[in-house]
Amino acid sequence: MIARYSRPKMSRIWEPENRLRIWFEIEAHACDAQAELGVIPLSAAKTIWKKGKWNIKRIEKIEKKTRHDVLAFLTNLAESIGPDARFVHQGMTSSDILDTAFSVQLKEAADILLSDIEGLLRVLKKRVEETLPIITIGRSHGIHAEPTSFGLKFASHYAAFARARRRLLAARQDIATCAISGPVGTFATIDPRVEMHVAKKLDLKVEPISTQIIPRDRHAMFFATLGVIASSVENLALEIRHLQRSEVREAEEPFAKGQKGSSSMPHKRNPVLAENLTGLARIVRASVTPALENVALWHERDISHSAVERIFAPDATLALDFALTRLTGLIKDMVVYPKRIKANLESLGGLHFSQRVLLALTQTGMSREDAYQHVQSNAMAVWSNLQNGKLENFQDRLRSDKKIRKYLKPKELAACFDLKFYVRHARTIWKRVLETDKK
Numbered sequence: 001m002i003a004r005y006s007r008p009k010m011s012r013i014w015e016p017e018n019r020l021r022i023w024f025e026i027e028a029h030a031c032d033a034q035a036e037l038g039v040i041p042l043s044a045a046k047t048i049w050k051k052g053k054w055n056i057k058r059i060e061k062i063e064k065k066t067r068h069d070v071l072a073f074l075t076n077l078a079e080s081i082g083p084d085a086r087f088v089h090q091g092m093t094s095s096d097i098l099d100t101a102f103s104v105q106l107k108e109a110a111d112i113l114l115s116d117i118e119g120l121l122r123v124l125k126k127r128v129e130e131t132l133p134i135i136t137i138g139r140s141h142g143i144h145a146e147p148t149s150f151g152l153k154f155a156s157h158y159a160a161f162a163r164a165r166r167r168l169l170a171a172r173q174d175i176a177t178c179a180i181s182g183p184v185g186t187f188a189t190i191d192p193r194v195e196m197h198v199a200k201k202l203d204l205k206v207e208p209i210s211t212q213i214i215p216r217d218r219h220a221m222f223f224a225t226l227g228v229i230a231s232s233v234e235n236l237a238l239e240i241r242h243l244q245r246s247e248v249r250e251a252e253e254p255f256a257k258g259q260k261g262s263s264s265m266p267h268k269r270n271p272v273l274a275e276n277l278t279g280l281a282r283i284v285r286a287s288v289t290p291a292l293e294n295v296a297l298w299h300e301r302d303i304s305h306s307a308v309e310r311i312f313a314p315d316a317t318l319a320l321d322f323a324l325t326r327l328t329g330l331i332k333d334m335v336v337y338p339k340r341i342k343a344n345l346e347s348l349g350g351l352h353f354s355q356r357v358l359l360a361l362t363q364t365g366m367s368r369e370d371a372y373q374h375v376q377s378n379a380m381a382v383w384s385n386l387q388n389g390k391l392e393n394f395q396d397r398l399r400s401d402k403k404i405r406k407y408l409k410p411k412e413l414a415a416c417f418d419l420k421f422y423v424r425h426a427r428t429i430w431k432r433v434l435e436t437d438k439k
Helices: 008-014 016-036 042-053 056-066 071-079 083-087 094-131 150-175 193-199 216-244 274-286 288-293 306-333 336-345 351-363 368-388 394-399 400-408 410-415 419-423 426-438
Strands: 135-140 142-148
Touching: 008 016, 008 094, 008 306, 016 042, 016 056, 016 071, 016 094, 016 193, 042 071, 042 083, 056 071, 071 083, 071 094, 071 135, 094 150, 094 216, 094 306, 094 400, 135 150, 135 336, 135 419, 142 150, 142 351, 142 419, 150 216, 150 426, 193 274, 216 274, 216 288, 216 306, 274 306, 288 306, 351 400, 368 394, 368 400, 394 400, 394 410
Parallel strands: none
Antiparallel strands: 135 142
16 A cells, blocks of 8 residues: 555554564464473573564565575574574474464454544544434435434444444454464474464464465455445445535535645535545455455465465555544544535425325325325425426425315424424434444
């Protein structure tokens, strides 16, 4: 991932120096376990911890000859350790190092992403509380439907990211496994207790059966989870983009002093942050298919998954980390326009009350078919007038309909046009969201 969309803390996880540090710790912890088992001298294990050093440029030079990254690392490590280096990597295979280190990196990345989600949830919770009393028009198919609470828009996204947190916690637990089982995973050349020791030191679980690699269905589930979270990011970003459209203008992302919206049109205030989030979500989701395809490997192992993971794992975690942080800032500083919300709500003359009138008519004895026909014919007349630039009051038009007057008294009809009716359960819904999040 390019620096523009990378945050330092996540970037450090995927830097070569951090990867080599983890490799060394795996080897050194394994030597400690081997020493306890009497396989290697205790003094050798201590020397490895004390003298073990590596140099990235030196490793790169060695790898040009060996064409094997782990062997290049071990060769460089031996240069600093001396004779006791012969005890490093006893009975182990490259995948023991590569896969276990990858587990550590994904676990560390998951911790950052979980922290990001926590921050976003805090901001969303605050915005829900602020905007729950605001009544807005709900839209289905992009068309005015019935009134709702503006805060419930964000309560829905809060619930989505609460689910994201639970899923990511499960994916983190599933991916955090250690495999130190030797060639083809039989433990023929290394005691299973070495694996147990390394797993404990690295805060990982032991992989029950690893062939020569950790099963890639674990990784597939992890990146599938990131893909779902990215889609939730896009879902919220898309809502902001729609709310900011000139024809809607109910909310907009922050526009800083001195910010420019267009190189050619000085009036522009574009939803660039939200649009950027849509793009970043595509990057994260792009990792899901190759992660799924990596599950199918030849026999006990092949390396068709290797290059793929080295590319998409850093990119997906970096992109999602950046996106979650950007989304948190967007929601925190988002501007809401209550007056514009009210104007949009009233812009169709009250057509959004149509279902209440329909139901009231059926309650008084009119068949649903007849009620629908009478309400719809009046609604379509209001629509036609709107197309001609005339705003007509829907309630007034219904009041003048003799058939409807026969079934509904003026007070009964007026009762159908109570806005508060639509949001009377808003706090109950929000309370349910919060209670579910606690479970």
